[in-house]
Amino acid sequence: MAKLNLHRVTIGQLQEIDLTISPGEIVCLSGPSGCGKTRLLRAIADLEPHSGHVQLGKIRQGEVPGHRWRAAVMLVPAESAWWHDTVGAHLVGNNTSALEQLGFDDDVCQWPIARLSSGEKHRLALVRALSRRPAALLLDEPTANLDRENTAKVETWLRTIIREQQLPTLWVAHHEDQIQRVADRHFVIVDKHIEAREVSR
Numbered sequence: 267m268a269k270l271n272l273h274r275v276t277i278g279q280l281q282e283i284d285l286t287i288s289p290g291e292i293v294c295l296s297g298p299s300g301c302g303k304t305r306l307l308r309a310i311a312d313l314e315p316h317s318g319h320v321q322l323g324k325i326r327q328g329e330v331p332g333h334r335w336r337a338a339v340m341l342v343p344a345e346s347a348w349w350h351d352t353v354g355a356h357l358v359g360n361n362t363s364a365l366e367q368l369g370f371d372d373d374v375c376q377w378p379i380a381r382l383s384s385g386e387k388h389r390l391a392l393v394r395a396l397s398r399r400p401a402a403l404l405l406d407e408p409t410a411n412l413d414r415e416n417t418a419k420v421e422t423w424l425r426t427i428i429r430e431q432q433l434p435t436l437w438v439a440h441h442e443d444q445i446q447r448v449a450d451r452h453f454v455i456v457d458k459h460i461e462a463r464e465v466s467r
C-alpha cells in the first residue's frame with residue numbers, strides 16, 4: 267500500500283502540479299477537451315518527457331526501468347491496444363470473477379480480438395490492467411464508450427477493487443454525475459493548474 271505523489275509536475279501547458287493520492291483513494295480529474303488531462307496521466311506513467319517528481323511510496327519514477335514503473339503505476343488509456351490474437355492471451359491469472367461482474371462469460375477468453383466492440387474492448391482493457399496487479403491506477407475516461415448499465419457495473423467493480431487493493435487512483439472523467447458517484451476528491455484543470463472542487467461524500 268503506497269501513496270502516489272506528484273511534486274511540481276510540469277508537462278505541456280500544465281505547470282507545477284502537486285498532488286498526493288492516498289492508498290485506496292479515487293481522485294477525479296476533469297477539465298475542457300485539450301486542457302492536458304491525458305498528457306498528465308502519460309507523464310505520471312513516464313510515457314512523456316516532463317519535469318518535476320512522481321513517487322509511488324518510496325520509489326521515485328526514473329529510479330526503476332520504465333516498464334517496471336508502468337507495471338506498478340498502470341495507465342489504462344482511452345484507446346486500448348491489443349497485440350495477441352485472443353482476449354485470454356492478454357490476461358494474467360484467473361479473471362473469472364472480474365469477467366462475470368462486467369457481464370462476460372468465461373468463453374470471452376477464446377474470443378478473437380477482431381470481434382470485440384469498442385465497449386467490450388474498454389471493459390476488457392480494464393480487466394487486463396487489473397489482472398497484472400498494479401500498485402496504482404491511472405484511468406483515462408474508463409466508461410467513455412459504455413451505456414448506463416455497463417457504466418454502473420464498471421464503476422462498482424472498479425471502486426471495490428480500488429478499495430480492496432488500496433490502489434491510489436487518478437480517474438479522468440467528464441460527467442459530473444459520475445464524479446459525484448465515484449470521487450473521494452475532485453480537481454478541475456483551470457488554465458495551467460488544478461483546482462479542488464467539492465464532492466458529495
Ligand SMILES: Nc1ncnc2c1ncn2[C@@H]1O[C@H](COP(=O)(O)OP(=O)(O)OP(=O)(O)O)[C@@H](O)[C@H]1O
Nearest residue numbers: 278279297298299300301302303304305306314344
Ligand atoms: N506530444 C505532444 N506534444 C505537444 N502537444 C501535445 C502532445 N500530445 C498532446 N498534445 C496537445 O496537448 C493538449 C492536451 O492534450 P490532452 O490529450 O492531454 O488533452 P485532454 O485534456 O486529455 O483532452 P480530451 O478531453 O479531449 O481527451 C492538446 O492540445 C494536444 O493537442
